[in-house]
Amino acid sequence: MQAPSEQNYIQQLSIDCVIFGYQEKQLKVLVPKMNFRGDFWALPAGFIYQDENIDQAARRILEGRTGIKDIYLEQFRVFGDAQRTNLQVLERLVQLNQEKLRDHWFNQKEFDWITRRFVSIGYYALVDINKVVPQKSEMDASIEWCPIKELPPMIMDHNEMVANALETLRLNLDQKLIAFNLLPQTFTMKELQELYEAIFDKPFARNNFQKKMLELNVLERLEKKFTGAANKAPYLYRFQPQG
Amino acid sequence: MQAPSEQNYIQQLSIDCVIFGYQEKQLKVLVPKMNFRGDFWALPAGFIYQDENIDQAARRILEGRTGIKDIYLEQFRVFGDAQRTNLQVLERLVQLNQEKLRDHWFNQKEFDWITRRFVSIGYYALVDINKVVPQKSEMDASIEWCPIKELPPMIMDHNEMVANALETLRLNLDQKLIAFNLLPQTFTMKELQELYEAIFDKPFARNNFQKKMLELNVLERLEKKFTGAANKAPYLYRFQPQG
DNA sequence: ACAAAAGTGTTTCATATACACCCATGG
């Protein structure tokens, strides 16, 4: 691992990513747990190289944790309070991990660099959870898909970030037709509806939902999907704008 | 003027403000013109002190140019392309203003500081144009309210910023009930309608508009406003949520 | 034949738009 302070990063500016996935009828967020004593959960984050667009930086961070390129992502807010430091977090972390840290990891220079006040640009991303193989960073003990209703307490303002990202996602969902990024290429109407219900945390009427989706003229109807169940087989659909 | 590089600012991070006002049935933006040969228009901007929230910084910048506190403002986007530098702008500026710059203003250190790549947080603000006394900075030749349809070509991506801010304003207007920030405390229904028409650049039906606004239950009807015209006197209204 | 779930059509309601009318005001 290269020391952040040695890299050609923009100072005091970071990116935090809320990566949304969908699985088992639940909206989930990809949350790494840090490889230290004490429970330190932190959203996937990173810094911006001098020669890199902020969107590129976000894509690089996302690719590093998900293994896939071409991810749908969007800014949702900047978090910039003056007190926004991970000084408290790191002090507690150092307290609980003295033997581990004595050796390498943080020297004073790194500690100073990383504990300064940081302004962070929040991005949210939507991924097909089946295509993702979560990647640990050197700092992580694990990285897991966590149902949005069961998020652990994360460091700093990261829980607030997720809440903000979800709010923005809900606002944009109808206008920008981005829900499909959370599904595999083909899906049934019921699966799409259950996704919407997971995102908005409320039920939708089946027939009206179908009507509304079909009238968007972005769904291409494919063959039926026979599951072996004793009922009418649903159609598969593909997201196909202007089709 | 203090040299920016000497100040305790966050490096490479700036704030640009799109300040909206309303006058003569037009939506206007407060645009300073820089005090140099050549036409350099630039949005009110500034940097963030180490001990200052980004919102506070935006308020400080806004107060400096408008003379008023308590301004409605909101983030709308971050602009962070790697090529986002005012190097070209400053080179042209120096080219055209050699005699003026020879003396003081920019030394090499300042030039280097200011021409680095900057990530900028875009804020838009809504003000009662009658309360504002536009304030020049030391760098400005003038500062004026410019109709949004007649904006000059500004430096860097500032025209794009205004377009983005307007887009966000339109999206938020109905949901957040913020249009009233652009009007004096009391106003007639027609004035409110004309404001909406200026913002959306399209006409609204008079009676339906009135109905819609009254049904929001945020307008308090006051006395009539007698203008001396030979017609029915309109009511004055005050924005009063939950009234 | 039956239960289960998918697909589609119809009615109802709320809201937005269009149309019409009456009222106050000052000359």
Add this chain to the structure above:
DNA sequence: CCATGGGTGTATATGAAACACTTTTGT
């Protein structure tokens, strides 16, 4: 009393929500 513009009421169109019915599937 008339022209002008303001306020309000009523019809129509549009879209959302609720309700009902038919079709397909495997046992």
